[in-house]
Amino acid sequence: MKLGVMAAMFAGLDFDAVLAYCAELNLDAIELPAGGYPGQPFFDPAEVLASAPRQADIKARLADHGLALSGLAVHGNPVHPDSARAGRDHDAFVTAVELAPKLGTDIVITFSGCPGGSSTDRTPNWVTCAWPPEYREILRYQWETVLVPYWAEQAKLCRGHGVRVAWEAHPGFCAYNPDTLIRLSQRATRAAGLRGRTPLGANLDPSHFFWQGIDPVLAARHLGEAGLLYYVHAKDTELDPAEGPLNGYLDTRDYLDTRHRAWTFRTCGYGHGAEFWKPFVSMLRRYGYDHVLSIEHEDPYMSPREGLEKAVAFLGDVVIGEPPGEATWI
Secondary structure, three states: OOOEEEEHHHOOOHHHHHHHHHHHHOOOOOEEEEOOOOOOOOOOHHHOOHHHHHHHHHHHHHOOOOOEEEEEEOOOOOOOOOHHHHHHOOOOHHHHHHHHHHOOOOEEEEEOOOOOOOOOOOOOOOOOOOHHHHHHHHHHHHHHHHHHHHHHHHHHHHHHHHOOEHHHHHHHHOOOOHHHHHHHHHHHHHHOOOOOOEEEEEEOOHHHHHHOOOOOOHHHHHHHHHHEEEEEOOOEEEOOOOHHHHOOOOOOOOOOOOOOOOOOOOOOOOOOOOOHHHHHHHHHHOOOOOOOEEEOOOOOOHHHHHHHHHHHHHHOOOOOOOOOOOOOOO
């Protein structure tokens, strides 16, 4: 298992300076933004896709700093009811799928997306309960008419390029917990007529599970049983012990309103200690995940530099780096 970083936090900085800094921190890998919400801070993916010399240059620069490319991040909403917005995010996703193997990775990280509540909607509609009855109709439309057909086509695209999609389960999008991740993967894979291991899997980010009341260790076990542990983000969440029990955790207050919010994203170790992170990493190892813990900084109390460096130091004592040894006690 390796430590890496989701590099959207370095937007606006020189690419080579970012790589040198990551090497200085002894990171093993880097996740590069390639469109959607993370943007394109280091290169234009379409231009790189069209240029073998540009591809070779990026791979050489990564190798010079001892960094593997853990994945391309292209989080977006390719099923947005605004066709122009959906088209942009879809094009960015397709470009990332085609570019990923040329840069040395088979992972593209994104969201499942969220359609509107009907064919006439102009904005996404995230349903959070099964009643009143029209919410069931919304869910039926979203899954049957939009989500499953869309991802069935993308599954075939990904299979053709040898790429795996790692959906980040995120509230606001239709796949937001282990159940919806697994159902969408299974249904879209069947609709695509694919056999063998599905290209549609999970990016397990525990920070989005804590405030939903989900145990990320159990989530890792469930996703591992389904064979869908494709990627992992390392980010923490602090649950306010007074505000959460008072008002619950469905909190729409501004992310920077930390004095009043029921939960806040934190640097690893500042929301949950080793008592969580060690069993979490162990569960990942139990189900064969030996890729990257990609650190994502969204802690409003810390600068990106301090947040990342504290996360690296904390996770360095938690991550399991070597393969299991021989069981000499048996």
